[in-house]
Amino acid sequence: AQTVTQSQPEMSVQEAETVTLSCTYDTSENNYYLFWYKQPPSRQMILVIRQEAYKQQNATENRFSVNFQKAAKSFSLKISDSQLGDTAMYFCAFMKLTGNQFYFGTGTSLTVIP
């Protein structure tokens, strides 16, 4: 079975600062995808960034980047130059390539303080 663990239920960061959200996962699969999703208070889930397990290079999307450590089964999200609009619940998710099933963590509530 696949499990995804987010050990930080809540975090806060000052506007313009950098914050890192942690995620670990457990799987016996060798090929898979990892994702970070953002769920603002309006509740619609939005994809932030994705990482293919076979790629060694860490994914980057503008102010968002990941630190993917496959051997350690760790997948952290770094948000640089935090903005008020980054305030949201962030979910780490794991996807098996067989069956296209997603497994979500319990989320980290991030608050950006002006």
Place this chain on the structure above:
Amino acid sequence: ETGVTQSPTHLIKTRGQQVTLRCSSQSGHNTVSWYQQALGQGPQFIFQYYREEENGRGNFPPRFSGLQFPNYSSELNVNALELDDSALYLCASSLVQVGEQYFGPGTRLTVT
């Protein structure tokens, strides 16, 4: 390109009743997944439909069932509602090969 839509937005039902939730997938997507998100929790996978067939199921009882139609829209049916079924129900569509799931805004179900 039309995004994922869900209806209704909110729903209140009584324990023991049945409910049907609806989802229209994003244009071009042939796979729909349904999730239950309890308050303060991450989404839990209910099941997935690919080309009108169930293509995987999470740890949910048979009273949770679904359908996918030729236009790839989908329904989630829940029979014999229980109080614990109160949650946000999310629908997500995807292209199987790509993997990213695009979520709808959800349906908030309250069972009293």
